[in-house]
Amino acid sequence: MTVFITPDTVKTRHWHRLKDGRVQCDICPRFCKLHEGQRGLCFIRQNLNDEIVMTSYGRSSGFAIDPIEKKPLNHFLPGTPILSFGTAGCNLACKFCQNWDISKSRELDTLMSQASPDAIAQAALEHGCTSVAYTYNDPIIFHEYAIDTAQSCRALGIKSVAVSSGYVCAQPRAEFYQWMDAANIDLKAFTEHFYHQITGGHLEPVLETLKYIKHETSVWLELTTLIIPGENDSEAELEEMAQWVVENLGPDVPMHFSAFHPDWKMRDKPHTPLTSLLLARNIALKNGVRYAYVGNVHDKSASSTYCHNCGSLLIGRDWYDLDEWNLDASGNCRFCGERCAGVFSENPGGWGGKRRAVAMSRAGHGL
Template identity: 45%
Template sequence: MTPSPPILFEGQPARPALFWRRGGGRHVVCEVCPRACRLAPGQRGLCRVRAHAPGEGLVLTGDRLVSALHADPIEKKPLFHFLPGSRVLSIGQTGCNLTCRFCQNHALSLAAGPSSTAIMLDPKEVPALARASGCRSVALTYNEPVVALEYGLEVAGACRAEGIRTVAVTAGYVSGAARAAFFRDVDAANVDLKAFSDGFYRRLCSARLAPVLETLLWLRRETGIWLEITTLIIPGQNDGDDGIRALAGWIARHLGTGVPLHLSAFFPAHRMADLPRTPLATLRRARALALAEGLEHVYLGNAGDPDGETTVCARCGAPVIRRDRFRSEPLWQGAPGVCPVCGQALAGRFS
């Protein structure tokens, strides 16, 4: 029997995509995210990587092409309550289903295709590569991994079979069935909650807030995945007191006070290069507001602020993990994640 020739789309390797349907006439509709892009033959979705290949239906282009591959501290994702002090093999491709004007990773997220230096990486090779790099986990990161859901599924499945953890760094803009599939073998996630404002999402990201909140609720209520959240604080855009209170209060009420929130400093980038970087005073005020809403662990990112990086016990306030940028110093003396003063266990995954 003659094997079927590999699928190509505009010269790129491609594979049949999951989660799509016929859309009437010659169109197909992608069902991975709330955009539900309706594509004519030869057309790509807004994400740039899911496309309608004539005669094939919806395909994932750039299949297995990796544009960024690094061994990072897990704290860089950022994840502070998941295997602190360990290293993670970070895998980045290209494409995103948002259009954030402030994107800090736009070279990958908004690229028209894989980089000229992209390498082919078989998912089955990832666990061994992680171990060889001294990494206890693998992260799907840098760009939005949901848009290459099929590849992420294979990577996470291969890692789970070999005892390697998988981390997803995502904006959480994904639909129900695709959401369950994407996160099936994921162990930890950092979800980028960009603001607690639908207007912000519509104006600066061409998206909506509600689907992201749905993803967060589903992760917390329906899975055992360890969850942390990041919000980039942008001067004049989402740094108002009321917005910070609303965001932190919603997390505390609906996800739990133990869910870590990372408030990160904005640096001028992409289409918002004319804005200033976030002042440290703004980050510290936002952190104080979030703590006042009941959150137990609120961290400052890209700021070099020791108080904003230290993990303290929610019961007695004693330091449990000290950090210097991306270096962690656990202070527990017995079981991992246990306060050395009062014995209270931290929320997280420490062993």
């Protein structure tokens, strides 16, 4: 049960007191240790009266309907609309953050939209969305709000999708993913040096989250790696990453390799060339990954889905528009009958590449 202190501040469970008088947040492996009044790196968790509270419950940086492929998820209800929202702050410090105006915000005024979990679920239903995405910043830091919303969604038959870095501790991770139906996890690189120096985190907790989701939940899983020139694009690192994915997660987990653009504190790097994305995709396929894609660029061939058995085109994608569909009602290849891994409806959705902002008023959808 969520316990409110103020309308947008709630008590949390994952913390403990230290002998020196501080309290430690136990949501993520950062383990922020806070004096009275201090906030953690994520900014929305604070030591208030010697306990950790979340200070942005029910407040969002905005709501929009996106194509589900934008999350990106290519094997979970393709072509359908998804209601997306996030809060402010983040528990990592990625120098290359592509959403830094939201994730690095230290102004709660960024959170202008307000909506209760029930209202979000009802809005998704009213707008014809099959799912809700917890995205834009990491939903781990708005753990309680995301879980409550996912519970409200499940009651109405609406799916929940987490877009996360996977940087979370074991107990809150288990609580969180029991309410999720799909997840796209950012596997930002495959070296501890990159994680420590560029994200302020560590690689191993992310790998543990990936194995947990794949082997201990029914959550559909896809991975995304933002390819940054000179940082995580070496053939050796990509080979090691692909091999680890196949050995530890299996060949059916889709991998997305997305183009970087200079932003936040990494403006000295060039845009990712298409050749680097295609190289990463080819390395993944060579090592046994059955479904590998490029993102943030227009390459129809490398964005489409093919049968891993006969090589036939199963789902043609032109940006976010689906222009070919060769799966039967059971998600099998129409040409050879081989199963395509994923969660599919009998027919694809027709949402396409549209993006639509959704206004959530306190009167209509408020707390």
